[in-house]
Amino acid sequence: xxxxxxxxxxxxxxxASVKVSxxxxxxxxxxxxxxxxxxxxxxxxEWMGWMNPNSGNTGYAQKFQGRVTMTRNTSISTAYMELxxxxxxxxxxxxxxxxxxxxxxxxxxxxxxxxxxLVTVSx
Amino acid sequence: QSVLTxxxxxxxxxxxxxxxxxxxxxxxxxxxxxxxxxxxxxTAPKLLIYSNDQRPSGVPDRFSGSKSGTSASLAIxxxxxxxxxxxxxxxxxxSLNGRVFGGxxxxxxx
Numbered sequence: 001x002x003x004x005x006x007x008x009x010x011x012x013x014x015x016a017s018v019k020v021s022x023x024x025x026x027x028x029x030x031x032x033x034x035x036x037x038x039x040x041x042x043x044x045x046e047w048m049g050w051m052n053p054n055s056g057n058t059g060y061a062q063k064f065q066g067r068v069t070m071t072r073n074t075s076i077s078t079a080y081m082e083l084x085x086x087x088x089x090x091x092x093x094x095x096x097x098x099x100x101x102x103x104x105x106x107x108x109x110x111x112x113x114x115x116x117x118l119v120t121v122s123x
Numbered sequence: 124q125s126v127l128t129x130x131x132x133x134x135x136x137x138x139x140x141x142x143x144x145x146x147x148x149x150x151x152x153x154x155x156x157x158x159x160x161x162x163x164x165x166t167a168p169k170l171l172i173y174s175n176d177q178r179p180s181g182v183p184d185r186f187s188g189s190k191s192g193t194s195a196s197l198a199i200x201x202x203x204x205x206x207x208x209x210x211x212x213x214x215x216x217x218s219l220n221g222r223v224f225g226g227x228x229x230x231x232x233x
Binding site: 035037044045046047049050059060061062095097100108109110111113114115116 | 125156158160162167168169170173174179211213219220221222223224225226227
């Protein structure tokens with residue numbers, strides 16, 4: 001069965017960077033896009049970007065351009081999301097989510113989700 | 124301020140049918156498919172509906188989706204207490220070149 005297992009909670013100081021991992025299993029890692037979505041406490045879902053694990057191509061939400069980097073290590077079926085220049089407003093649960101299906105070169109919906117990683121930014 | 128607009132709350136009694144709306148524009152719902160996600164308290168979101176009206180395997184047929192123009196709706200029939208959750212719509216936005224979510228609707232089963 002498809003599983004996405006994320007790294008553990010992190011506490012960072014303002015200005016630092018955080019790198020969250022998402023280890024995939026139960027399917028061919030390079031066949032489906034990985035998205036990253038975050039959720040501040042009591043708030044809604046916010047899409048951060050996507051990555052094609054096969055090509056390494058990425059697309060980031062305008063809000064995070066210049067601060068976020070999505071990468072992967074195909075040998076261990078793991079995707080990474082690194083967010084830099086952290087501020088208190090970045091305190092949130094960060095989720096990785098795999099596309100449900102891909103067709104004609106595009107991938108659709110987010111059908112499988114990791115358990116989430118709490119990132120706390122505090123001085 | 125979310126790009127997609129949802130009512131912040133909805134409610135119903137067990138057995139009732141409730142609908143949740145999601146309003147967008149020509150650059151998102153008007154030209155791309157809509158997905159719906161259910162988030163139970165303290166858990167990761169779960170895909171309920173994709174491609175406007177398709178259910179992934181394992182999602183009960185009590186849940187249905189529809190789209191018309193620049194709006195979409197999620198309907199839940201035969202409401203159950205375990206349906207109490209937050210519901211989010213999402214779509215790709217061609218102008219923003221990114222995926223956008225609605226602000227979420229908190230469903231209460233009375």
